[in-house]
Amino acid sequence: MNITVIGAGYVGLVSGVCYAELGNQVICVDKDQAKLDILRNGAIPIYEPNLQELSLKNMAAGKLSYTSDLHRAVQLSDIVIIAVGTPSLANGEADLSYIDQAADEIAEAMNGYKIIAVKSTVPVGTNERVRDRIRRLTSERFDSISLPEFLREGSAVQDTLHPDRIVIGADSQSAADTMAKLHAPLTDQIVMTDIRSSEMLKYASNAFLATKISFINEIANICEKVGADVTQVAQGMGYDNRIGHSFLKAGIGYGGSCFPKDTRALIQIAGHVDYEFKLLRAVVEVNQDQRFKMIRKLETIFDGNLQGKTIAIWGLSFKPNTDDVRESPALEIVQHLVNSGAVVKVYDPIAIPNFRRMYGEDGVVWCEGALEAAADADALCLLTEWDEFIHVDLNQLQTVLRKPILIDGRNVFKEEDLAGTAFIYYSIGRPSLNQGVKEEVLALHY
Ligand SMILES: NC(=O)c1ccc[n+]([C@@H]2O[C@H](COP(=O)([O-])OP(=O)(O)OC[C@H]3O[C@@H](n4cnc5c(N)ncnc54)[C@H](O)[C@@H]3O)[C@@H](O)[C@H]2O)c1
Numbered sequence: 001m002n003i004t005v006i007g008a009g010y011v012g013l014v015s016g017v018c019y020a021e022l023g024n025q026v027i028c029v030d031k032d033q034a035k036l037d038i039l040r041n042g043a044i045p046i047y048e049p050n051l052q053e054l055s056l057k058n059m060a061a062g063k064l065s066y067t068s069d070l071h072r073a074v075q076l077s078d079i080v081i082i083a084v085g086t087p088s089l090a091n092g093e094a095d096l097s098y099i100d101q102a103a104d105e106i107a108e109a110m111n112g113y114k115i116i117a118v119k120s121t122v123p124v125g126t127n128e129r130v131r132d133r134i135r136r137l138t139s140e141r142f143d144s145i146s147l148p149e150f151l152r153e154g155s156a157v158q159d160t161l162h163p164d165r166i167v168i169g170a171d172s173q174s175a176a177d178t179m180a181k182l183h184a185p186l187t188d189q190i191v192m193t194d195i196r197s198s199e200m201l202k203y204a205s206n207a208f209l210a211t212k213i214s215f216i217n218e219i220a221n222i223c224e225k226v227g228a229d230v231t232q233v234a235q236g237m238g239y240d241n242r243i244g245h246s247f248l249k250a251g252i253g254y255g256g257s258c259f260p261k262d263t264r265a266l267i268q269i270a271g272h273v274d275y276e277f278k279l280l281r282a283v284v285e286v287n288q289d290q291r292f293k294m295i296r297k298l299e300t301i302f303d304g305n306l307q308g309k310t311i312a313i314w315g316l317s318f319k320p321n322t323d324d325v326r327e328s329p330a331l332e333i334v335q336h337l338v339n340s341g342a343v344v345k346v347y348d349p350i351a352i353p354n355f356r357r358m359y360g361e362d363g364v365v366w367c368e369g370a371l372e373a374a375a376d377a378d379a380l381c382l383l384t385e386w387d388e389f390i391h392v393d394l395n396q397l398q399t400v401l402r403k404p405i406l407i408d409g410r411n412v413f414k415e416e417d418l419a420g421t422a423f424i425y426y427s428i429g430r431p432s433l434n435q436g437v438k439e440e441v442l443a444l445h446y
């Protein structure tokens with residue numbers, strides 16, 4: 001099939017490359033000339049495992065190209081997929097301006113029947129809005145499809161080529177059948193819904209996963225007070241098939257370009273129909289508090305005064321294996337430490353350039369290695385569970401830190417890893433591992 005994907009970001013680029021890998025003829029369109037230059041040169045503008053190889057391979061095979069010429073790309077395609085951003089507006093609603101612009105540009109390029117699919121995460125009713133905008137500008141026939149995306153950053157290629165399910169929201173059987181045929185090589189689990197249900201299904205999925213995370217984080221907070229270990233609790237819960245093991249990792253909470261924005265948007269969607277989504281509001285609030293657990297811990301250890309203390313930060317991306325720092329907990333944690341007068345030394349294997357762009361230079365020492373960041377620090381905070389940190393030599397780490405204080409925001413280390421070390425170690429929801437942290441101090445704060 002001839003496919004145009006509009007927006008070559010984390011979703012559009014991965015989708016476009018994977019559609020080409022399936023044997024389709026794909027054009028990826030983006031407005032960002034710098035991104036296009038990188039792509040045309042055989043590189044990729046984001047960090048995503050296996051993506052560059054597949055992009056190169058399919059470009060070489062003549063199945064994949066990159067352009068800013070949306071008009072021509074649309075004219076050459078039978079299927080047009082919109083994958084532009086839908087960031088948060090100040091009030092939490094999704095900003096649909098990129099969607100509107102893409103719809104108008106598609107309308108102007110229409111030269112015969114096409115399927116127009118929205119892959120971006122959009123509020124219920126947006127496919128109808130897109131349809132109306134296009135209809136205003138062209139009399140050409142087309143069908144609308146809602147095609148929500150469920151890939152995760154860091155494993156986006158794997159998720160796209162082996163999805164749990166494909167959801168197709170349609171009101172035209174023939175268009176739905178064409179989209180089902182396109183995705184048939186990927187999975188047998190193709191879920192057909194009406195358009196509004198498909199739009200809702202995406203938000204409901206993200207909100208549910210975010211709820212699992214905030215739920216386990218609250219359980220972790222209680223575990224700390226009652227002397228239970230959240231990792232053992234989550235493990236035992238997960239064996240119940242109705243609960244499952246995934247998304248029960250306690251830590252400093254969720255970040256990224258999706259959960260924070262989509263939970264806020266769903267609260268707004270509900271509000272517009274006069275429904276207060278109380279549960280989801282609590283999920284967001286718990287998540288916001290959770291990232292400050294690290295700070296509270298540091299303040300406890302240093303008697304409320306971080307002025308002049310050197311704090312090392314390991315991990316800036318919102319999760320491992322991505323360079324994405326959008327709504328990463330690290331942004332607020334670093335800012336808070338800087339504001340408290342600490343000297344903040346940071347290291348991330350991949351995400352420093354993006355973090356610098358988003359955060360700025362304010363009060364941060366950028367380091368090129370994990371041990372360099374830890375050197376002479378009064379405490380080390382692990383924010384992202386990169387492999388490099390998980391496999392660190394703790395004995396060596398202990399010798400480079402000024403004080404062996406390790407605050408593990410992702411529960412990476414186990415009791416046996418710490419055995420024989422002198423770390424004052426604090427993790428989330430595992431009081432028995434909180435070595436060296438004074439009982440009365442813990443009691444005061446948890
Ligand atoms: N990032 C994820 O993991 C993920 C997963 C599932 C769904 N989503 C959803 O997918 C959508 C895209 O997310 P993303 O992370 O890929 O965004 P992104 O910001 O990485 O990419 C969007 C791209 O669209 C381009 N663009 C915007 N308007 C354009 C236009 N009119 N013509 C051509 N290009 C245009 C931008 O230049 C940018 O490169 C969002 O709605 C998001 O919620 C994201």
Ligand SMILES: O=c1ccn([C@@H]2O[C@H](COP(=O)(O)OP(=O)(O)O[C@H]3O[C@H](CO)[C@@H](O)[C@H](O)[C@H]3O)[C@@H](O)[C@H]2O)c(=O)[nH]1
Pocket residue numbers: 121149150151152153154206209213246247248249250251252253254255256257258259262318319
């Ligand atoms: O048990 C867990 C699992 C995740 N997280 C955090 O949750 C955030 C999101 O993680 P993840 O879901 O793996 O990454 P995303 O790439 O944001 O993917 C989510 O958001 C995408 C955008 O909508 C969806 O497509 C995916 O299905 C959905 O998992 C990260 O900060 C993780 O550290 C936890 O704290 N505990």
